[in-house]
Amino acid sequence: MQLTGYDLTLDDLTAVAHDRRSVVEIAPDVPARLVAARAVVTDIIAQGRIVYGVNTGFGKLSSVTIPATSLAELQVNLVRSHACGVGNPLSEAETRAMLLLRANVLAHGLSGARPVVLEQLVAMLNAGVHPVIPEKGSVGASGDLAPLAHLALVLIGEGEAYFGSERLPGQAALRRAGLYPIALEAKEGLALLNGTQAMSAVGGLALARLLQLAQLADVAGALSLDALHGTATAFDARIHAARPHAGQRAVAAHLRGLLNGSEIMASHRDCPRVQDAYSLRCMPQVHGAVRDVFNFARQTLETEFNSATDNPLVFTDHNDVLSGGNFHGAPVALALDACAMAAATLGGIAERRIERLLNPDLSELPAFLSRQPGTQSGLMMAQVTAAALCNENMGLAHPASVGSLPTGAAKEDVVSMGMTAALKLRTVAENVANILAIELLAAAQALPFLRPRRTSPVLQRVEDFLHTLVPPLEQDAPLSPCIAAIREHLPEVLAVAAGADEA
Structure with missing residues (x-):
């Protein structure tokens, strides 16, 4: 793919992030x-003009003027001093996404950096040199300063x-890839x-x-509805x-x-419900x-x-260098917080369907989908796990973006907390994936009780695929491997259901 600075999509981001073979030009x-x-x-x-940054x-x-002889030192000191992150490193995919996005910012040509800086970012991405970036330490005000440092x-x-799989000093990693460090000049740090x-x-x-999980929630919900004799x-x-x-x-x-x-649906079309x-x-x-x-x-x-988010920005039309606030993460933080609330809602409604599948007072099915209720507990604990995940999501759905704490000697007096919102959303998404895996497990275990009637042709394909991952349980078994087997194959479940919305 080609970086222009203006047309990067979410699909592009995920493709490059998850595939080392992707070549960026x-x-x-x-x-x-x-x-x-x-x-x-x-x-x-x-x-000799004095310009911020x-x-x-x-x-x-910013009131301290730096002599020309110290400008290179200033940039290196900036990078070193701001590398203050803590916690686990970002995943390889997240790091690759960061490299791609930062390169796309520089491609705008509004940052004042030399082409060699952009070229180094792209070369690292293509060569698989992935910086170790601690996930915590950004308040999303002057941007994600610590992670980017x-x-x-x-x-x-x-x-x-x-x-590869080796964690190395930065210079050694560059050399392994046939690359060499660059020396930063004025403005480039x-x-x-x-x-x-x-x-x-x-x-x-x-x-x-989450966009995939939203589609998958329809599939899981449709299976549950049919197993519960819904309309x-x-x-x-x-x-x-x-x-x-x-x-x-x-x-x-x-x-x-x-x-x-x-x-199944045709068989109870005239029921009193x-x-x-x-x-x-x-x-x-x-x-x-x-x-x-x-x-x-x-x-x-x-x-x-596709935005220029650094400061100041360099505009060549009138040779202006203008300070602003495009680095502030409020647009992203608010959107991600909204996603966390929406995703928690998606997990919550799925958990209620799991309860209906397992509760014999609501389902017209054996208690907890057990072959021998009483002697066996069936899927009783699967709903408990789903409830625990929903409760965690309730806490994570509290917005990070309303929790501004001033930093930088109160110069950065209103901050976005966008990175906190992003890290929360990552966890919420994982929880929702597990909740939907549990619903798919329960629905697939419920449908065989309704034989010889079968679900729709599309959903039957989904049920059959789920049974290749977890066969109908004749006796109690540890459920964690069952949930994990389905969670790891959620994209395939969605693929099996492809074409289902043509009616």
Whole structure:
């Protein structure tokens, strides 16, 4: 793929992040933009003009003028001093996403960095040199300063990086890849540190997973509905045309397609039950609202991916270097917090369907789907695990973005906490994946009790695939491996259900 600075998508991000074989190239017209902006910075230094970020200190120290002979030292000191992260390193995929996003920022040509800085980022990405970046330490104000400083350290041959599976000093990792450290010049350390690329990388990959899980929730919910003798009447297109939220209409159509042709549903069409519980009947309204939030976040993040987020910015039209606040993570933080609330809701409604599948007072099925209730406990504890995950998500759904704490001697007096929002969302997404795995496990274990009637052709394919992962349980067994087996194959479950929304 080619980096232009302007058209990076979430799909591009996930492809490069998860596949080391992806090759990233710099678009042909990008270097000229960087050269032009760099000339503005060079002229400022030659003229002795005082411009923030070029020949001053940073933040509260912006009133300190730095002599030309110390500008290179200033940039290295900036990178070193800001590498203050703690905690576990970001995953390889998250680190690759950060490298890609930071390169895309520089490709704008508004940062004042030389082409060699952009080239080094892209070379590291293509060669598989992945900086060790502690996940905690950013408040998302002047951007993700600490995480980006750990990334920048490796460009200059310091810090640590993974090369293959080996954790090495930064310079050694570069040499293993046939690369060499670069020497930063005026403005270039700042051009690497200001920005929202850590929160956007972590949050973007979590969002990409949640977009898949939102589709999968429809599949799991449809299986549960059929196993519980629910009706598809509530998914009639006319109902959703009367309240035409995009997500709601899309989910209703998806559910109609998934359930089309179900023998189970046809067998109880004239039963006396009038309405299903909300966790079944209101799937279009709830799942659809979740999808709408995720789609809003996707639009926000893709805008952020293609934005110049450092400070100051260099504009070549009038040779201006302007200080602003594009590094502030509020747009990303608010979107990711909204996603955490939406994802917690998605997990919550799935947990209620799990309860209905396992509770004999609600399901018309054997207690806990056990072959010998009493002697066997069946899937009793699976619902307990789902409830525990939902409770954790309730806490994680509390927004990080409202928790501003001033930093930088109160210069950074309102901060976004966007990285906290991203890290929370990553955990919420993992919890939701496990909850949906439990629902799929329960629904697949429930449907054989309804034989000889079968579910729809589409859902039957899904049920059959789930039984290849976890066969119908004839006796009690440890459930953790069963849940893990399904969780690890959730993308394949979704693929099996592909084409289900054509009806």
